[in-house]
Each structure stands twice: as C-alpha cells, then as structure tokens.
Amino acid sequence: EIVLTQSPATLSLSPGERATLSCRASESVSSSYIAWYQQKPGQAPRLLIYGASNRATGIPDRFSGSGSGTDFTLTISRVEPEDFAVFYCQYNGRSRTWTFGQGTKVEVK
Amino acid sequence: QVQLVQSGAEVKTPGSAVKVSCRASGDTFSSYAIIWVRQAPGQGLEWMGGIIPIFGSANYAQQFQGRVSIAADDSTSTVYLEFSTLRFEDTAVYYCARSKLGSGYLDTWGQGTLVAVSS
Numbered sequence: 001e002i003v004l005t006q007s008p009a010t011l012s013l014s015p016g017e018r019a020t021l022s023c024r025a026s027e028s029v030s031s032s033y034i035a036w037y038q039q040k041p042g043q044a045p046r047l048l049i050y051g052a053s054n055r056a057t058g059i060p061d062r063f064s065g066s067g068s069g070t071d072f073t074l075t076i077s078r079v080e081p082e083d084f085a086v087f088y089c090q091y092n093g094r095s096r097t098w099t100f101g102q103g104t105k106v107e108v109k
Numbered sequence: 110q111v112q113l114v115q116s117g118a119e120v121k122t123p124g125s126a127v128k129v130s131c132r133a134s135g136d137t138f139s140s141y142a143i144i145w146v147r148q149a150p151g152q153g154l155e156w157m158g159g160i161i162p163i164f165g166s167a168n169y170a171q172q173f174q175g176r177v178s179i180a181a182d183d184s185t186s187t188v189y190l191e192f193s194t195l196r197f198e199d200t201a202v203y204y205c206a207r208s209k210l211g212s213g214y215l216d217t218w219g220q221g222t223l224v225a226v227s228s
Contacts, residue, residue: 090154099156
C-alpha cells in the first residue's frame with residue numbers, strides 16, 4: 001500500500017512569497033497518477049494539478065507541479081491572498097485505490 | 110458542465126446505518142468512476158471506496174470492508190453510499206468525486222454531506 005507523506009504540515013508565508021510543498025511516496029509511483037488539490041474551509045477540494053505537472057482548467061499559472069519517482073512538489077510562485085488553504089496530494093493506484101497525503105496548510109504569516 | 114449533487118445532512122445514532130446519494134447533473138456517469146471520500150472534523154481526506162457505474166463493479170478500502178456498500182442507478186445517474194454500524198468516530202463530511210476512467214485524478218466533487226453520529 002502506497003503511503004503519501006506531505007511536508008511541511010504548516011507553511012507560514014506572506015502574500016507574494018514563494019510556496020514549496022512536498023509530497024513523498026513510500027515507493028516509486030507513476031507520475032501520471034499524482035494530483036494536487038486545494039481545499040478552503042467549508043468547501044470541497046478543487047483539482048489544481050494532474051499527471052504531476054499539468055494544470056487543471058482555470059488554474060492560474062502561478063501554480064506548478066513537478067517530480068517523479070517518489071518525490072513530488074507543488075509550487076506557488078507568488079502566493080496570493082486567495083491561495084491560503086490546505087493542499088493535498090493524491091495517488092491513484094493500479095487496483096483502483098486512492099491515497100491522499102495528510103495535507104499541508106498554507107497560512108498567513 | 111457536470112455537477113455532483115449530494116443528499117442532505119444526516120444525524121444518526123450509534124449502530125444505525127446511513128445512505129447518502131450523489132447525482133450527476135448535466136452529464137451521465139459513462140466513462141467515469143465515482144468514489145467516496147470522507148473528512149472527519151479538522152482531519153484530512155480518506156478514500157472509502159468507489160464504483161464504475163457502467164460495469165457495476167465496486168471496490169472498497171480495507172478499513173471499510175464489510176461496513177460500506179456502494180451502488181449505482183444508471184437510470185437516474187445516481188450513486189449511493191450505504192454505511193452501516195455507525196460509530197461516533199464516523200462523524201464526518203462525506204464527498205463523492207468523479208474520475209474519468211484511467212485519468213488518475215478527480216475532476217469534479219460533490220458539495221459534501223455531513224453525517225453526524227450522536228446519541
């Protein structure tokens with residue numbers, strides 16, 4: 001069973017700063033099945049990135065994803081006020097299983 | 110544009126069961142899988158199980174085997190989550206989400222259904 005570990009648990013930043021969020025898999029996985037989501041309080045998660053590096057429809061280009069093997073990264077080039085939220089990485093396994101990381105909260109410094 | 114519309118909040122007693130629905134509005138379930146994810150208060154996302162409606166085959170996370178049943182009704186484009194023998198710790202928001210077969214990601218989410226287990 002693949003386990004996804006996100007770090008840090010909390011990232012305290014000021015608007016305009018760069019955010020770098022990490023997602024590490026317990027074993028090598030196909031990047032095609034890695035996605036990132038943003039969740040704001042009281043809302044459902046929203047797809048940001050799929051296939052490790054592809055932005056979903058309507059997602060601003062300040063969001064980017066990268067990585068392969070066991071290490072994946074979500075970067076927000078300049079954090080905007082509306083970006084403060086919790087971010088989750090996700091892996092879809094061969095046997096139709098779905099695994100989520102425990103989340104990284106990006107909060108106002 | 111497709112929306113997933115879930116049924117309303119429920120309050121249940123320990124040991125009882127709950128059935129939550131997820132209806133696709135503006136599209137059908139063809140070529141998609143529907144999964145269920147729950148989120149306990151202040152916690153992260155936890156996959157429970159899923160179904161491919163056109164095949165009718167469901168699969169479940171190991172920790173929910175035997176307590177969860179997922180079924181689909183193609184005629185109404187609705188997927189159901191039935192969760193039995195509820196415990197206090199099952200209090201959570203339950204989300205359905207859609208994945209195009211083979212895509213590896215969830216492109217559409219329901220609004221969530223709060224299930225509160227209370228005596």
